[in-house]
Amino acid sequence: ISGLFRNVVGGNVLTKEDLVKPIRAIEEHLLNKNVAREAAVRLCEGVERELIGVKTASFESVETTIRSAMESSLRRILTPTTSLDILRSISSVTSPSQLNPLSPQPRPYVISIVGVNGVGKSTNLSKLAFFLLQNRFNLLIAACDTFRSGAVEQLRVHARNLKELAEREKLGKVELYEKGYGKDAANIAKDAVAYAAQQHFDVVLIDTAGRRHNDTRLMSNLEKFGNFANPDKILMVGEALVGSDSVGQARSFNAAFGSKRRLDGFIISKCDTVGDMVGTLVSMVHATGIPVVFLGVGQHYGDLRTLNVSWAVDMLMT
Amino acid sequence: MVLQDLGRRINAAVSDLTRSQNLDEKAFDGMIKEICAALLEADVNVKLVGTLRKSIKATVNFKDLPPAVNKKRLIQKAVFDELVKLVDPHAEPFKPKKGKANVIMFVGLQGSGKTTTCTKLARHYQTRGFKSCLVCADTFRAGAFDQLKQNATKAKIPYFGSLTSTDPAQVASEGVAKFKKERFEIIIVDTSGRHRQEKDLFDEMTQIQRAITPDQTIMVLDATIGQQAEAQSKAFKDTADYGAIIITKTDGHASGGGAISAVAATHTPIVFIGTGEHMLDLERFSPQPFVSKLLGMGDMQGLVEH
C-alpha cells in the first residue's frame, strides 16, 4: 500500500475526505492478511475517528499517518492487559506460600483445551505438556475426547513419547488418564482431577472433543464440563488458517461456560502455515478481548511460542 | 450451512435494487458494493472479489444501457453467472470404473478432514456396488492408523496400514499392491496433513504419488479456511495436480468462500461436501443447482441454458 496517496503532505488538518481512499486501502490490506472483515472495518473506523481533525506532522503523508495509527491500534489490541505467566500461576497453586498461614492447601492446577474440529487441540496440548515437563512439573493428561476415532490412542502415543523424552532428559513425570470411548467427558474430567490430587500431580491437562460452535447441543455440554472439571485455565485453540469464522468461534466458546466463566486465553495454531497472513490473531482477540497465550508453529513438541506482539504487528503491516 | 448467509445477502441486494423505483447508476453501484462486502465476509479471495466487481460492472455496463432493456433480468443474470463461474470450473470430475482398480489418493492441510472423509467416500462407493478399501499412508500423526482402523471397522471396510513403519510411500505401495491383487475396485489412500511452507512434506507427497500412481488425487479443504486458501490450493495443485476438491465441515457456520476461491484458483471441481462428523455425512456437489438454490432463484437455471 505504500506510495499510493502522497497527495496530502505535512501540516494539513485531515478531513474525512482525505482519509476515504487510504482507509479503504488499509482495510483491503488487513483483509488480505486474513483479518475478518468485521474486525478490519472496526479497526479502520477507529483509526478514522482518531485522525479526523488531526494535523499531520510536517513532511508526513496521510498514508504514513494512517499506517502508524493502525500500527498502534494493532499493538494495543494484541497486548495483554493481565499477566500471562502460566508457570507462576501454576506454582502459586501447587506450592502456595508456606509463610502465610491462610494459604490454601496445595492442589493440582487444571488446564482444559477446547476448540472446533481439527484445529490442533490434542497436538498443542502435547506441546504444552512438553513445555511444562521442561519446567519440572508432573503432569496428568486426561483423554476427555471420548468421541472421535483414535483420539485416545493419539494421546497415548504423545504421553508415551513425552514420557521417554522426560526420562531421558530428567524432566517431570507424565501419565495418561483415560476411560476409552463413549463415556461422559465431564465425569471423566472430574475423576481425573480427583485422581491427580490423590497422586500429587502438579498439573492436569484435559483434552476435549472438537465441536463446531453452531452445534448448540455440543456447545451446551461445555458448561457442565466447566463446572465438573473446574479448570484454572480454559484455553481455546484457534487456527491461523481460519477466516471470518474465527470471530464466531471465539465468541461462542467464550460464552459457552455460563455467565460466570470465560475463556482465559487462546492458542493460535498452525501459524507456520500462513506466512504473514496472521490476521486470525487479531480477529479472535478483537471479538472477545481474550489474550493470545501461545502460538503453535509446527507439528513437533518444541513448536510452541509465546506471542511476540512486535513480530505480529510487523507481519500484519508488511 | 456453506454460503447460505452469503446467498441471502446477495439475493437481497439484487432484489432490493431491482425492486427500487429509480434504478439508477448510484443504486447499482450500491448493490455491487453490498455484494462485494458479503463476499469478503464469506472469505472469498480479496483479489477475486475485485475481479468479480469489475466483471459485473462491465457485463451490465449500466451507463450505456438503452432504457427499454430489462435491467432486472440483466443484472440478475450477470450476478448469477459470476457466482457460477466462481464454483464451476467446467472440468469433468473423475468417474471410477467398475471391474478395475481405481486408486484414489487424499491430500490436504493438517486437520482438514482427510481421514474422516476417506471412510465416508469408501462407504459411498461401497453402497454403490464397488468393492472398496482403505490404506493408511499417514505414518506421522499420532494415532492416525488407529483413527482410520476404527472408522473402517465401523463402516465394515477392509483396511491396511502399519503401526511401526515411518515410510509412507512404502506403506502406500504395499497396501495398494495387496488390494489390487485382491481385486478391489476402489482403493482410497489417506495421507498426512501438510502445507506448502514445508518442502519436505511436499516431497513426501510426491514420493507417495509416484509409488502408487493414483487414478485420482483429491484435495480436502476445510470450509472455514480464509485467505490462505488460494496459495495453499495452488501449491498443492502444482505439486500433486489433484483433479477434485472435497469441502468438509460445511455443517459449521463458515461461509466457505475461501474453499470456493480454491476452485477458481485451480480450475478444479468440487465433487463432494462433508456435512458432519458421522459416516453418512457426505453429499454430492454440482455447481449450478448449488448456486441457484443459494440465490433462491429456481428460474435462473432456465436463464442460463438459453
Ligand SMILES: Nc1nc2c(ncn2[C@@H]2O[C@H](COP(=O)(O)OP(=O)(O)OP(=O)(O)O)[C@@H](O)[C@H]2O)c(=O)[nH]1
Ligand atoms: N503445521 C502445523 N500443524 C499443526 C499445528 N498444530 C497442530 N497441527 C496439526 O493439525 C492436525 C490436527 O491436530 P489435532 O491436534 O489432532 O487437532 P484436534 O483439534 O485435536 O482435532 P479433533 O480432536 O479431531 O477436533 C494434526 O495433523 C497436527 O499435527 C501447528 O501449529 N502447525
Ligand SMILES: Nc1nc2c(ncn2[C@@H]2O[C@H](COP(=O)(O)OP(=O)(O)OP(=O)(O)O)[C@@H](O)[C@H]2O)c(=O)[nH]1
Ligand atoms: N463438523 C464436521 N466435522 C468434521 C467433518 N469432517 C471432518 N470433521 C472433523 O474434523 C476433525 C479432523 O478430521 P480428520 O479426518 O482427523 O482430519 P485430517 O485431515 O485427517 O487431519 P490430519 O491427518 O491430522 O491432517 C475431526 O474432529 C473430524 O471429526 C465435517 O464434515 N463436519
Ligand SMILES: [Mg+2]
Ligand atoms: Mg483432538
Ligand SMILES: [Mg+2]
Ligand atoms: Mg488424517
